[in-house]
Amino acid sequence: MPTESRDHILIFDTTLRDGEQSPGCSMTLPEKLRIARMLEELGVDIIEAGFPIASEGDFESVRAVAAQTERARVCALARAADDDIDRAWEAIRHAARPRLHVFLATSALHREHKLRLSRPEILERTRTAVALARTVCDDVEFSPEDASRTEPEFLAEVVASAVEAGATTINLPDTVGYATPAEYRSLFASFRAALPAAITLSAHCHDDLGLAVANSLAAVEGGARQIECTINGIGERAGNAALEEVVMALRTRRDRFGVQTSINTPRLAPTSRAVATITRSPVARTKAIVGENAFAHEAGIHQHGVLACAATYEIMNPRDVGVDRGTLVLGKHSGRHAVRDRARQLGYTLTEPELDAVTAAVKRLADRKKSVFDEDLEAILLSQDPLASGPWRMESLRVTSGGADATATVRLVHIETERTVTEAAAGDGPVHAAFRALTRAASLQLRLVGFQVRSVSTGEDAQGEAIIDVRHDGIVFRGRGLSTDIVEAAALATLDIINRVQRRADNLSLVRRAPRAIDADRPTITLRD
Numbered sequence: 277m278p279t280e281s282r283d284h285i286l287i288f289d290t291t292l293r294d295g296e297q298s299p300g301c302s303m304t305l306p307e308k309l310r311i312a313r314m315l316e317e318l319g320v321d322i323i324e325a326g327f328p329i330a331s332e333g334d335f336e337s338v339r340a341v342a343a344q345t346e347r348a349r350v351c352a353l354a355r356a357a358d359d360d361i362d363r364a365w366e367a368i369r370h371a372a373r374p375r376l377h378v379f380l381a382t383s384a385l386h387r388e389h390k391l392r393l394s395r396p397e398i399l400e401r402t403r404t405a406v407a408l409a410r411t412v413c414d415d416v417e418f419s420p421e422d423a424s425r426t427e428p429e430f431l432a433e434v435v436a437s438a439v440e441a442g443a444t445t446i447n448l449p450d451t452v453g454y455a456t457p458a459e460y461r462s463l464f465a466s467f468r469a470a471l472p473a474a475i476t477l478s479a480h481c482h483d484d485l486g487l488a489v490a491n492s493l494a495a496v497e498g499g500a501r502q503i504e505c506t507i508n509g510i511g512e513r514a515g516n517a518a519l520e521e522v523v524m525a526l527r528t529r530r531d532r533f534g535v536q537t538s539i540n541t542p543r544l545a546p547t548s549r550a551v552a553t554i555t556r557s558p559v560a561r562t563k564a565i566v567g568e569n570a571f572a573h574e575a576g577i578h579q580h581g582v583l584a585c586a587a588t589y590e591i592m593n594p595r596d597v598g599v600d601r602g603t604l605v606l607g608k609h610s611g612r613h614a615v616r617d618r619a620r621q622l623g624y625t626l627t628e629p630e631l632d633a634v635t636a637a638v639k640r641l642a643d644r645k646k647s648v649f650d651e652d653l654e655a656i657l658l659s660q661d662p663l664a665s666g667p668w669r670m671e672s673l674r675v676t677s678g679g680a681d682a683t684a685t686v687r688l689v690h691i692e693t694e695r696t697v698t699e700a701a702a703g704d705g706p707v708h709a710a711f712r713a714l715t716r717a718a719s720l721q722l723r724l725v726g727f728q729v730r731s732v733s734t735g736e737d738a739q740g741e742a743i744i745d746v747r748h749d750g751i752v753f754r755g756r757g758l759s760t761d762i763v764e765a766a767a768l769a770t771l772d773i774i775n776r777v778q779r780r781a782d783n784l785s786l787v788r789r790a791p792r793a794i795d796a797d798r799p800t801i802t803l804r805d
C-alpha cells in the first residue's frame with residue numbers, strides 16, 4: 277500500500293489515461309512508454325497507464341508500461357463490471373506495484389440518464405466490483421464518478437460500501453469541474469472525519485471553470501493525500517488539474533499547506549516539453565510554471581527589480597522547475613559521445629541505433645543552422661520514434677510560390693512496399709499547396725482545421741515547429757513537423773497526420789477482424805487514433 281503520511285501528498289499522474297482522452301492527444305505505444313519513463317524520473321507516485329478494456333491498443337500499452345516501470349505504482353482503470361476488472365488486472369498483474377482503479381457514476385443525472393440504475397443497484401455494483409478487484413489486487417482505488425454532484429447522504433453510503441468491500445483509496449472526482457474550492461474542501465473534510473485513517477482520500481478535478489488546481493489544493497486542506505493530475509493539465513474538455521501547478525503551489529506555499537511531494541521539480545519543464553511535443557499540444561506562453569513567459573520579465577521596472585533582487589518579482593527559482601534555456605550544446609563537429617552525454621543530461625537514455633539516428637539528425641541540423649541548442653536536441657530526441665513513423669516517407673518536396681499562387685510537387689515512398697507516388701497541386705500559398713499535394717499522393721481527403729507555427733529554439737536560424745489539425749472521419753488528428761524551413765515543417769506535419777490516419781485504418785481493420793463484445797448497456801467507447 278502507498279504509505280500515506282500526514283504531510284506527504286501522493287502524486288497520481290493520469291496523463292496517459294485522462295490526458296489522452298483529450299481530442300487530438302492520442303499517443304502511440306512508444307510515445308506512451310517514453311512518457312511513462314519520464315514520469316518515473318519525475319518522481320510521480322502512481323502512473324495511471326490507461327483503460328485496458330477500451331481497445332487492444334490501450335490494453336497493450338498498459339501492459340507495456342506495467343512491465344517497464346520499476347518504482348511507481350502502475351494503475352489501470354476499469355468500470356464496475358467483471359470484464360473490465362479482469363481485463364485491467366490482466367494488463368497490470370506483472371507490474372512491480374499494481375493498482376486497480378474501479379469507477380461507477382453516482383450522481384442522479386448519471387444514474388438516471390446514463391446508467392439507468394437505481395440507488396440500491398449502484399450500491400450493489402460498487403460492493404461486488406470492489407470486492408472482485410480485491411480478490412486479485414491489494415491496492416484498489418474506487419471513484420464515485422461525478423461525486424461532487426452526488427447527493428451527500430447517498431455518496432456517503434456508496435463510499436462506505438466501497439470501503440467495506442476493501443477499497444484502500446477513495447477518490448472523489450469533480451468530474452465536470454463544477455465544484456468551488458470551499459465546497460470541495462468541506463467534502464473532503466467530512467469524509468476525512470468519517471473514514472478510517474488507513475483510507476487515502478484522493479482529489480480528481482477537471483478545469484471547466486478554471487478551478488481544477490484551486491480545488492485540488494482545497495482538497496488537500498480538507499484532508500486529501502493524493503492528487504490526480506496531468507502534465508500541462510491536458511485532459512477531457514478543459515482538461516485536468518495541471519501537475520506542475522499543483523506541485524509548485526504545494527512547494528512554494530509550504531508555509532500554508534505544510535505538505536510535500538516526491539516530485540523532482542527540475543524535471544518539470546523537460547517533462548512538460550515532452551508531453552507538449554508528443555501530444556502535439558503546445559502550452560500557452562503564459563501558462564504557469566512551464567509557459568515560455570512564466571519567468572520572463574518584460575517591463576523595465578520589473579527587469580530592474582529582478583536584477584537587483586530576483587525575489588522582487590520571482591516567487592520561484594526558474595532552475596527549480598528545470599527552466600534553463602538557451603544553452604549552446606552541439607555543432608557540426610559534435611560526435612556520438614557528446615550527443616549521448618547531452619541526451620543523458622536531458623533525461624534520455626539512447627540505444628546504439630537511436631544514438632546513430634540522433635547523431636545523424638544533429639549533424640544534418642548543424643548543416644542548416646549554426647548552433648544546436650538543448651531545445652533543438654530535445655525536439656530531435658522526441659522525433660526518434662521508429663514505430664510511430666511510416667508507412668509513408670517524404671522523399672522530396674518542391675514548392676514554387678509567387679504571392680498567393682503556389683504549386684507543390686511531392687514524392688512519397690511507402691516504407692514497406694517501396695512504392696513511390698508523385699503528385700503536384702496548386703494552392704493559396706506554399707503551405708496549402710504542399711498540404712494538397714501530400715493528401716492527393718496519399719489518396720486521402722483531409723479537412724484542414726488548424727495550423728500553428730512556433731520556433732523551438734532561439735536565433736534567426738531557429739527550427740520551426742508546425743502543428744496541423746485536420747478532421748477526418750469525424751476525428752481531429754494533429755500532426756507535428758520540425759524543420760528550419762517552415763513550409764517543410766508544415767509538409768512534415770501533414771505527413772505525420774497522413775501516417776496516423778493510415779496506421780489507425782490498419783489497426784481498425786485488425787480490431788474488426790477480431791471484435792470483442794462490449795455490453796450494450798454500458799457507455800460506448802470510441803476507438804481513438
Ligand code: KIV
Nearest residue numbers: 379419421422449451
Ligand atoms: O473525471 C472522472 O470522474 C474520471 C474518473 C474515471 C475518475 O476521470
Ligand code: ZN
Nearest residue numbers: 294451480482
Ligand atoms: Zn477525469
